[in-house]
Amino acid sequence: MIETYMQSISPAVQALIAGVFTWGLTAVGASLVLFVRNVNKKLLDVALGFAAGVMIAASFWSLLEPAIEMSQNLNIPSWIPPATGFLIGALFLRLIDVILPHLHLQAPINEAEGIKTSFRRTTLLVLAVTLHNIPEGLAIGVSFGAHGADPQAVSILSSLMLAFGIGIQNIPEGFAISMPLRSEGLSRKKSFFIGQLSGLVEPVFALIGVLMLEIMHNLLPYALGFAAGAMIFVTVEELIPESQRNGNSDVATAGLIIGFTLMMILDVAFK
Template structure:
């Protein structure tokens, strides 16, 4: 009965609520700066690895696997739509990566990427995390939109678990942006405010994801693959390299394994 009431709600509203939840989790992580100024590098790298593991697992079980199952019902090569969508999603994020000025968390300012503009290091750091949050919002929106169109292929609980998993890994992301800001001289309150605002794009792009699915109803497997490709691009481009940059590769890898396993269990157990 409760699930039927939830399913009666517009997928746009559900995706928006899920996106706000993940934004809140980013703010929760950023709030740690109100209590501490620095975090142990090993813990920091463990958290980044954990986030990477969650992203990889979510990309497959919540997005690519449903895309493959849908494709099998279309009497076409089952791997083609998710593969094409996956590549397009990665290309889409690569274009964003080339255009939006940003700086990876543990990099010197001369390694800033994107268009060359005169921005403060703190602004570039926030733009990097904001760029990271775009595919997460898209993935949430695409999942809820896919459930509305094909509930037999994408269950409501699967979409909820995806949002929950992304929310969990947003906690370390929140403090990953707020702690460096504090170390650079920002006040605790300003570090928190700037850190949490990077998550605002998630509810926005969650709605965009639903609208994209509604426009691409006949291309749903491509849309799911697209969201997965965008997420994997960010994971490989940013999270994994950042987690291993300071020499804690074993710890970062352990975090990735833990994050992947947790997300796999959540997705499979509650599907």
């Protein structure tokens, strides 16, 4: 039923709906701060590891694999478009990482990255999660845009499963941002509001991604590779180190394996 409805609307509206869905699940995760008193660092590290596993699996099965398939019919080696897009996507996120002031979730204030500012710690924490959500939104938009341009290479179910997988990992992500905000002294309601607000960037960039792809139709495999590179950069730069910071490496790694496996199953089973 959902598949039939999504097929009947434009890729831009599809991407926007999917982005709002993932934002909504960020809000679900952030709402846990209204009921939980203290953050369990071991649980937080498992959640971050889970999110990393989902991101890695989605980068290949939802983005790079279809990019490689699309490149088979081009008059160049099939690895060039996805590899080029991947490198550019990682470089793009690196430039944002250097410029945007932000602070990783469990880091001390003296480890803030980006341009030096007088922003408060809470502002820097939210900017870090916003940075993380940019490639997720782009990935959703690019996937639905690719389906609209080439339904044989990217099915609507594959795009839906990508959005579902990102949405599922946004639940622990929302929790992971709202609870540290609470520990910084913010009220429960304010921690929830800021935590869910961090996910607003996803529908925005989902729409940007699909609209850019409609303009640059011939760059489909490059765009898919770009989204994958951006997602992998954030995963390796942010999620994995944060999940290992508190010495809970075993459970954090288990969370990553579970997240990777779940996303792989979703992508392969519903391709």
